[in-house]
Amino acid sequence: MKKVVKFGGSSLASAEQFEKVGKIIRADEGRRFVVPSAPGRRFAGDTKVTDMLYDCYHQAQQGQDFSGTLANIKDRYDAIIRGLDLKLSLDEEFRIIDKNFHALVGEDYAASRGEYLNGLVMAAFLDYEFVDAADVIAFDEDGSFNAKKTDSLLSERLSGTECAVVPGFYGAKPDGSIHTFSRGGSDITGSLVARAIHADMYENWTDVSGFLMTDPRIVEDPVTISTITYREMRELSYMGATVLHEDAVFPLRNEGIPINVRNTNRPEDPGTMVVESTCNKPKYTITGIGGKKGFASITIEKAMMNSEVGFGRKVLQVFEDCGMTFEHTPSGIDTFSVYVNQHEFEPHEQQVIAGLHRMVHPDMIELESDLALIAVVGRGMRRTRGTAGRIFSALAHAHVNVKMIDQGSSELNIIIGVENRDFETAIRAIYDIFVISQL
Template sequence: MLKVAKFGGSSLSSSEQFEKVKGIIESDPARRVVVVSAPGRQNSEDNKVTDLLYLCNAHLKYDVSYDSIFEMIEERFMDIRRGCGLQTDLDAEFDLIRSKLHKGMSVDYLVSRGEYLNGKLMAEYLGFHFVDAADVMLFKYDGHVDYDRTNAAIGEALERYGSIVIPGFYGSLPNGEIRTFSRGGSDVTGAIVSAALNADVYENWTDVSGILMVDPHIVEDPKSISKVTYDELRELSYMGAAVLHEDTVFPVRRKNIPVNIRNTNAPEDPGTIIREAFDKGDEDNSTRFITGITGKKDFSTFDVYCNHNESVMKIVQEALSLCGRYGFQPEQLMSGIDSFSLVFPSAELSRSRYEFAGELKNIPGVDDINIQDGISLIAIVGRQMAYRSGISGKIFQALGEENISVSMIKQSADEINIMVGVYTDDFKKAIRTLYDSFA
């Protein structure tokens, strides 16, 4: 069995966190491949190392001294080395980085050094072989991963060394130049490595015990989600939940490799399993048919009322064409017999909302329009909702009992997402009400 274990910045922020990671790796011999992020914050007053590296680059760009910032970075790594009793020659590494610090240098090279140095330290600490991501995470010149070369290089590295540590977030172009993923790219590295090695599980270790049913800033101590499908994950992520990005799971989803979100600070917690589908016999918590509740605030709706002489769908098509001309992208579209509603992020409309409204009202067949601001969208997501009757009624009842008005409701075609619109003033109250009703 093979498990790829990726550790985020909060899991690697100090020597104490390194010790926890070592305990996790040594507790299971299947964890032979480790992917690391750069050190994250140790506390709310601290800085992420990657943020400090980006700040160094900004100082270089504007000819401002970066010395104090770089010294902070050096001290973070020196503290980890001292605390773990390691021998890695960080002085030589920092001398090399300093020699390349000049205006116009490769930003990707600079900001990738957090992962690179953390990988060096972790490899020594675990007694694993360090594999530079630049040697195995290989990009094409167009910026896309060269999967054939990457898969072969990763497979060869594991076969040669048996147990390896790979820095996340970056790789290299064909000419050897460092190329980074977007922020959060260490998760993507972990997924690509897992897919390349056909791992049995991709473990993503962070500072929470899996994906939570609801935002903990809104509901205190919410329940975690033990199992979630990729489709549910996509719905939750799209509506603003702090879960893995879709790009992260694509390589492992394609090979049906389960992802396990785990807590470095509570390794005994099982966390959340993400996979394509679950067998009926594998479903858990059968009384809980809601997977998660999330939402986004600050939308505006354009309610369009049509006369009986024109096809609503024809008017919708013209309205969407008008959106294209203005560069507006509707978040949602709800349609009835003689009316429809376009839902936009309010900030998107700021530049020309009234000009747009004027042209929308002048479309042949439109009798009137009504604009509502201060709307929030809440998504109730769950794969088992399709097998339950009366869910929409229960949503209306729960919100109605708390005097929360519902301005719209929509169910996805696959019946895993019911979306409701409420006034933004009621946003947090509505989410708490729904959580208490369905969790």
């Protein structure tokens, strides 16, 4: 098999972690294309190299002496190089970085050097070819990602390459200036490399053994999801589950390339497989539970609104005019509710109310704040009777008042609105009824 393997910052924070990564890569001859992140935290209270680079560049922007901070960054890499007993010097690279920081070439350049330097170390450690992402990841002049050009550049550059290291997170504009993806963008680089070489598998190595069924800060030691579809992962990611960068999914999904999320510190764990579709029947009715706090609901009540053509469009037009997105729109015969991010809504509250009166002339408008949304996701829900009943029975037993119910037409998820104060209680109750009761 031909595999692309991406390693996160915690997996490459020290020489000891590099050794673990080396064993993982050498254990499978298919792992020939490696995408490294910048070194992460080595211990609690430590600073990520990317954050050190941002701080260093900000010092340069303010005309301060940044030599001490840059020296600390170099020390991080030199410690890894010494620990791996490599015959590699980054002196010239840091001389160039120092020069470019003095010239204030850009914050994106500064942030990208963490991955760039770690890529050089990784290539020397593995004896793989180093491919600078600036040569193969293309952005347009306005900073938008150029997928077509990138795929062409990557495919051509890697076509005759047996083994390569391509640092994550950054690329270049047509003028050669460095541009980065958003934080966590090394996942995106990995997926682009996998698509370009038509990989059989994309392995994403991090510090967790795959996707957990719910937030471990709420439920102690939740079960790991063995197999999840792209659609299920998208639903859970939207509701706060962030193991993979969202934009990393689409290049792989379009090519049908599976993702295996693995743990660098526990390589024996199978992790989670992310696939387009599967005949694999889930062990539990639900795949996962995600959620977020901080929503508000705006309920418009008007007699006979169901017979008024364009009512829903007019309501949503008010929110659009205020530059706001919406989350859900549950409705009844004479009521129409809009769930929005409370932080976004509060500055526009009175503007929205006035707009609704002008547009739809409601009988009443009711606002409610401090709400949370919980998504119960699972492909197994379609073929299982009584899923919703079990959810609401569990919530009632836990004394949780349900404010809203919304089920997608795909029957892949059920969204439940509760008060912020009931958020954790609700998640634990749902997890208990579908998982703990079946153990």
